[in-house]
Amino acid sequence: MEFPQDLKYTENDEWVRVEGNAGTIGITEYAQEQLSDIVFVEITASTGDELSKGDSFASVESVKAASDVYMPVGGKVTATNDDLADEPEKVNSSPYGEAWLMKIELSDASELDALMDAAAYETFCAERG
Amino acid sequence: MNYIPHTDRERQEMLAAIGLAGIEDLYTAIPEEVRFPELDLPEPLTEMEVLDELQALSEANLDTRHFSCFLGAGAYNHFIPAVVDHILRRSEFYTAYTPYQPEVSQGTLQTIFEFQSMMCQLTGMDVSNASHYDGATALAEAVILALNHHRRKRSKVLLSPAIHPHFREVVRTYMQGMDLTIHGDESLKTSVKDLIEKIDEDTTLVAVQYPDFLGRIEDLTALGQAAQDAGALFCVVANPFALGMLKPPAEFGADIVVGEGQPLGIPTSFGGPYLGVFTTRQKYVRKMAGRLVGETTDTRGQTGYVLTLTPREQHIRREKASSNICTNQGLMVLASTVYLAAMGKSGLRKAAELSYHKAHYAAQQINALDGYELWNKGPFFHEFVVRCPRPVEEINELLLDFAIIGGYDLGQDYEDLQDHMLLAVTELMAKENIDHLVEALREVGS
């Protein structure tokens, strides 16, 4: 299982990649494996929305579960990945790449400090079994 | 009389296998002080004896086989073809469980798929679920869908006063834990046009009934347009039997069409079990509550059906589910599907037209009587309101002597309609029955 080093992670299995003040958010490989075949992705936020850390902005659905996705950090939405509406299975095949869910402009970079790095997240996943 | 097959010897063998001396030992976890209460219930009867008791209870009612029934108000006495009950009695259908194991449940699943299809065809909507408990709870679920659609940012629900009183009460019961206002139905004088004025940016759903509780039908296009302009959802509570003849609500721009499916092959059975119909547009499919059956293929390449979009439901979403519904009205779905298949395109249309013509004949004849006046000014389907020369309760009591069950006393629900009776006429009423009603009304009216 992959745990890209350049990302930060939440206990709810979201990841965020930060470049300058721009963030890209998605869900992890662990998450997609738990859900199994993803059949539907709904991004409820739109470009221009201001969201806080912990706000729900998307929902990912498989045949056996549906998960809400929450903001790992707060920010303003600059883009949403509309391709996922037609190809939700990308979340399974490319959770860290093509299946990014949203791009934001961070409102408070210090919020990143509360998140896990790759090593911590990997340990977290190992403990969950 | 019980249905337990065990012999004494088998009981002993089983207890020995478990390692217990007696049945009582199975219950050591139960607090002694409250264990094994003596239940004060009547002594058991055998099947033979219970039949007598049931027969007596059944006969202690007046029934619509022996009495002409002109009572509607949400439950209707229609012709039910014999095939319906014969299929309902097949125990592969009625002793089956919810189709969670599709490999051995294709009978149930395909029936539901056909039902979903027929409901879409009747209402003109894109998708139907596999039923709610009844029309009233289906309307409550429509309100919940609208609230979720607007993400709880809108808090006003607009209901026509001419929606069935029970339905409006149920919506209020369901919503008592939520922060919203239900309005629009304070006075019967509020017309569809008046409702249009009341729609604003905070309205989440506007709902009307078609035909309405007083039998009236009207074009709802303007209301549909007004709802759309304000971003509110437009819900029509329809009688699916009437849709055999009337324009489907989809053509008025409905977002959701719900209704009571009892008229489709289900006897009045003193109020239940009935059938909640819930249909909507494709874009709301994931917000819809209740079970959904979808088409797929199996490992052998056969076309088959499964419950789908199950993550919406309570057993997965739990407190985040849009509804708590689990058990629905399964067997009633079968009844209505068989009914619609048996009646078919021509049968349903004919039954609806017969009801229409007979109701109009009855209305005309009663209107001609001294002391009675038809209240409906515009078009109506198979129910109409008549102003009576004396209290409805008195008239109905006297009608019983003519072997007639009279109409509904509207004064119970609408202040302005004291002494007004709501009468329903279906295809079951022969001209003689209607003429007999008219004669009886003439006599008791003086």
Place this chain on the structure above:
Amino acid sequence: MTEVLIYDLSAPGREGVKLPNTDVPEAPLPEGLVRTMLPLPEVSEIDVVRHFVRLSQLNYGIDIGFYPLGSCTMKYNPKINEDAARMTGFAFTHPLQDPEAAQGNLAMMYALQEWLAEIGGFAGASLQPAAGAHGEMTGILIIRAYHADRGDKKRTKILIPDSAHGTNPASTAMSGFDVVEISSDERGNVNMDELKAACDDTVAGLMLTNPNTLGLFDEHVREICEVVHACGGLVYGDGANMNALLGVVRPGDLGIDVLHYNLHKTFSTPHGGGGPGSGPVGVVEKLLPFLPDPVVGILEEATPELPPLYGFIKPEKSIGRVKSFFGHFGVIVRAYTYIRMLGAAGLRAAADHAVLNANYIRVNLEKLYPIPFNRICMHEFVAEGHWDDVPEIHALDIAKRLMDYGFHPPTNYFPLIVHEALMIEPTETESKQSLDAFIDAMQKIAGEAREEPQLLKTAPHKTPFGRLDEVQAAKQLILCCRPEWMDQP
């Protein structure tokens, strides 16, 4: 072995049921309000019969074989109940006809209200809720109304054990409360420390299923109720597992304040392929005023010459109506008949044999299947459908393979607190032979899992259909059929 859709049997102009022509003058149809197309099938009666009979043959039902579905109580559905529900006075009465003209029905409803209250240890009952989940919502709304009536607005939470059926938190959310989850301890009971810590004056109540979904009678149930009552909350009982308690103990005597019954589980009314059910609620004295509107009451007491006069009464502080009319009367008739034929002794015997049967299966499977909470169970128990030495086999595969042996699988993947759960509830109407055959099949499957795991992974083989692709169903989302010929008038 598929059956075509009813639409495929359709031919334009074919008629099914025929109706007489109108015997009254035709009234002009309402302009602009009549539909031009009615896209329904056109089939003859024989087509209808063959279609649905063939469909029925693709189903499994209790009348075919064993259905050990935990939490569903798939007991035998007596045939006399079916005849009873169809009697003229029951099937052909209108709910709004004069109550004086429906005294038979009202007497029956009143009796069932009383009997259910007696069985559960309550002061009264309402028959209005249409199903278990509906009863749950009703019960939670009653709790809400009770606190509001006391002027207590602080109570915003309902406590729910993690082993609860999904309808519990869903019903709670629908009623406007927040859900606080309480874990189970290592013996499967509600964790008392967590419960005590959670009970304060913001708690409206606790929802408790007892026996719980592990089939275990909570070893601290009286204390649980005391703790909740002490902080001012009420206890809601989920009565889905009532089959184990009939005549054994009454939830009201344990401290439960309001409980729903599932007539389609405990009281033998048929499941009908998903419904209709019926979920009456029983309440203690202080909650009587809040019951749904209306209940059946006695308006005039019986005299030596006359029976009592029954009527509908609105409880003074009622939460309101929860459905149209009075409840699922047709289901009520069946439950009435069942209780009338069993009596107290029969109900107790049902519980005894349900519990006996469950424990018998348990001790015969405990060496082959891990049973996490392995002690005397009530009417059901949970096994794990998973072994460490064959990790690729899951509960789902065992379930599918059971169908090849002619059984309906047990409940899968519930409760959530057991990994790969198989919840087994035989009910009392299964004979020892039936149970032995099931045990035998489970033993064989445990062997096949090691020797021929592929048999399980690709099961079922002997059913009319193989495994169905749920991913495909969710992706393509074909939820109704609309053949092109339908768009012609």
